Amino acid sequence: MKKKQQERGPLVTLTIDGYSSDGAGVARLDGQVVFVTGGIRGETCKVRLDKIGRSAIWGHAEQVTDPSSQRLTPDCPYYQQCGGCRFRHMAYAEELAAKRSRVEENIRRIGGLDLPVEEILGAAQPERYRNKAQFPVSTGPKIGFYRARSHQVIDVADCLLQSEAAARLRTAAKAWMAAHQITAYDERTGTGLVRHVYVRTNRQGESLFCLLVNGKGVPQEAALVDCLRRAEPGLVGVVLGVNEKKNNVILGDRYRTLWGQGFLMDTLCGLSFRLSVPSFYQINPDQTEILYRKAAEYAELTGGETVLDLYCGIGTIGLTMARQAGAVIGAEVVPEAVEDAKENAKRNGILNARFFCGDAGEAARRLAAEGLRPDVICVDPPRKGLAPDVVETVAAMGPKRIVYVSCDPATLARDLVRFDALGYHPQQATAVDLFPRTAHVETVVLLSKGEIDSKKVRVEFSLEDMDMSGFQKDATYGQIKERVLQQTGLKVSSLYIAQVKQKYGIIERENYNKPKSENARQPKCPPEKEAAITEALKFFGMI
Template identity: 45%
Template structure:
C-alpha cells in the first residue's frame, strides 16, 4: 500500500538515522521522523513521499519511549545544532555506538566486534571551546545571533547555548549590542550586502584564555574602540580581539586575511602535556577533555617503542604529531593550510620537540614523497581520504595505519578500500566529542604483515633453485604492458582469492576476508588471471 501525503499513521520508532532522525516502518515503507526516540509510539503525519522513502512529523506522542526526556534547551526543536536534546545521554551513546558499528559492518564489510565500544563525555554542557555565531536579523529587523535552522540560512536566535562556553555567549551578546547601537549591519547572503558575517570565539580550557574574531565583509567598522573597551571589561580572560576579512560569496566562514585589533594574534592552550599557540584558522578539537582521551588512544594504537618514524597527515596545528613524537624516533606532520603549519612549527619549537618536521602540502601528494614510514596516522576532514591519499598510502604500505575519523561512513568506506588492498582492521574505539549532536569520533588500527610491493625471493632448499615470486607491482606492470590498462592492487587481491591462492603459493597475497570487495570488472579479472598464469602461480 502506498503512503498518502498528509495522512496520519500510527507507528513505533525503531532506530535512528546517521543524522539522529527517528526511523520507522509504515506500510512497509521507510519513514524518517525528526526529534523522536527509539521506542516512541506516535501518530505521524506524512509530509513528503518519494520513490523509496517518506518523511513525517509527530502529530501526537501516544506512548513516549523510556529514553525520552524533556529538552533543557528551549530552541532544541528549531535549531540545527543539537538533535539529541530529547533523549537520555545513555541512549545517545547507544545510538552513536550503533552508528559506528553499522557503518563498519554495512559499508566497511568488517566484523562489528572489532569496535570495542564508545567512551562518553563526563559533561554534556558548555564543553565546546569554539563558537561561530552567524549574525542576521529577525522578522522585526532586530540584529540576532544564533544558529542556522536545519537546511536553511534562517538564523534561530540563541542567546544562551547549552553546549557553547558561557564566555562565548556573553561576548557574542556584547557584539550584538554594539552592532545595534552603532547601526553596524549584518551581512545578507541574498543581497550580498552588509558587514558582520560571523562572531567567532575560541577559549582555552587549560590556559583560561579567550580570543574573539569578527568576520567582516568590509574593512572599516565604526566605534571599534568602544567595542574593544566593552569586550575587555566584560571578559578579563580575553587576550586577543581580531578581525577577519571575508568578501567571498559562498558559505566559507573565514577569509584569508586576519588583522589584530587588540592584544595577541594567537590563543594559548595545553593539550596532552604540550602547549599550543592557535590562530583562528588552525584546527583544534572542540572538546578538550575528550580530545585528550581520543589522542591517547591514537598514540596507544600506534604501538610506538621509540625507534619508529611516524607520518601524521592532516596534522593541523600539530596536536597529534607532538603527542606521537614523544614516543617515536621521528615524526613528520603534513597539512595543506599554511597558517596551521606555521602554528605547528612554532608549537614544536615551543615544546622543545627536536624530532619533528612539518610540511605544507596536500595529504595525498605529500604522502607519496615519503618512504620508510613505520606508522601512518591520518585525521582527515569529514569527507575522508581522497583517492590520491588512499593511493599514496597503498604505495607507501606502512605496517600500521591509525585512522582518526569524524565521520563513520567515510571511515568505513576507506577501511573497505584499504582492507581490500591488503590491510586488516585490528580494532576500533568510538569517542563522543560532541554530546547532544549526531557527530562521533572513531579511532581504528589497520595493519598488514607483509608489503605486497616488495619483491620476495625464496631459496628452494631441495633443488637449490631461486624462484622470484611476483609482487603486486610486477603484476600491475605486466597487465599495463600487455593490455594497456591499469589494475588496482585491490583487484589483484580479489582475483587471487577467487582462484584460491593461499599464503604458500602467493606469500604476499591478501588473506581471505569475511567480505567481498567491490567486484573487479570481467576484462580485468581475465587480465590478472593471465598475469598469474604468466608468473606460474596458477596453471592453464
C-alpha cells in the same frame, strides 16, 4: 484574497526501531522507511508526515503514546528551532548507543566489513564543552544559529554546548551592533557588513574574539573593543576577519588584530599549543585527549618508530605521539598551520618532529620517493575522507600499522574498503564522542597487514640528513594561488605563476609558457601580481 493555508500531512501511528545518521528515529510504514524527528528507539508515536518521497518519508513525532524510559524533557528553550542538537530529548546513554550503532552500521552496510566497534567513549561532561563558537549574524541584529536545514538565523542568547564567555561576548557584540546601527550581511544580495561572530576559549578561562565582516573594517572599532572587554574579563584579543566574497564561508582570508593578541594559547595532552583564528583544533579538549590516547594505543609505539602524520594541522596528534616515537614527520596543505606546527614543536621542546607543507597524496609520494618507510602512518582527514591516490600511496609505503581517525563514519567505511583491497585490514575500532548532543561522532580504527613480508627490504635513513625544504619546492599552483589570495586579495592565473617561476630559473612545462600559435599574443603578468607571486615563491622556499 486570503492566502491558502498549507495542508498538513497525515498523522500515523508508528513504532521507532532505530536511528538515522543525523539522529532521527527510523520507523516503517507499509515497508517504506520513515525518518522521525524527535523519536526514540522502542517508542510508539503519532507521527505527522511532513514530506513523502519516492524512497523515504520524513516526519516528526507529534505525540508520544508509549514513551521510552530514555526520554527526557529538553532543557534548552531553542531545541525545537535550532538545528545544532539532535539528542537533547533523550538520555546520554541512549545517545551513545545510537552513535555506536551508527558507526557499526556504516562499516557493515557501506564497507561490507565485519568490524565491531569495541566501545564508545562518552564524555564525563556533555555540556559546555565547546572551546569554539561560530555565530551567524542576520538583520535585527540576530546572532545565534541556523534553523535546521535552512539559513534562517535563530537569535540565541545562550547555548548549553558553548562556554558562558562565548555567550557574554555574543551579547556584547549584538549590543554594539544595535547601538551603532551596524548592518548584518545578507547572503542573497551580498550586502551588509557583519557576517559571523567567532569566539575561542581555553582551559585557563581566556577567550579570543573575532568579528568576520564583508569589508576591510568596521565603524566604531574602539567602541567594539571597549564593549567586549567590559563584558568578558578573560578576553585576551579582538581580531577582525575579512571575507568579501559572495559565499557562505565562515572564516576570512585576511585578519587584523584590533586589540590585544591575535592568538590564544591552550594545553592538550600536557603540551602547549598556539591557536590563531583559522587554526584547526578539536573543539572538545577533554574528549580529544581520550581520542589521541586511543590513537597512540593503536599505534603501539615503543620509542623507536617513525610516524608519518598526514593532515597534521597544527601538529596536535603527531606531537602527542612524538614522546613515544623515534621520529615524527607531519604533512599539511595549509601553510599557516605548518608554521604553527613547527612553532608548537619548538615551544614544547620536541626535537624529533618535522613538518612540511604539501597535499597529503603529494607529500606521501614525495616521502616514498625519498626512501621513507614509516612504521606507523596516522591519517586524520576532513569529512570527505581520503582521496583514492592517498590510500594507494599510504598502502604502497608498507607501514606496519595505519591509524585512521575519522569524523564521518560513511567516508571512513568507504576508505576501509579501499585499504582492505590493498591488503590493509581493519583490526580494531573505537568510537569517541567528541560532540555530545549533536549527530557527529569520531572513530579511530587500526589497520594492519598482518605478518611483514620477509622479502621486503627496509630502507634506513636519517631525519637529520633529509632536506625537508625540498618538499616545499614542489608547492602546487593551487597552493601558490591560495597564498597570494590570502595575503593580497589578488587572483592570479597559472600562466602568470609560470612566467614568474621562469624568471627565477624554475623550469616549467612548455604548455604553460608558450602560446598555442606563433602569432598569438600572450598576456604578461602585471607588476603587482608578480610581486605577490614572488612573495609566495619565497614563502614556499622555491626561490
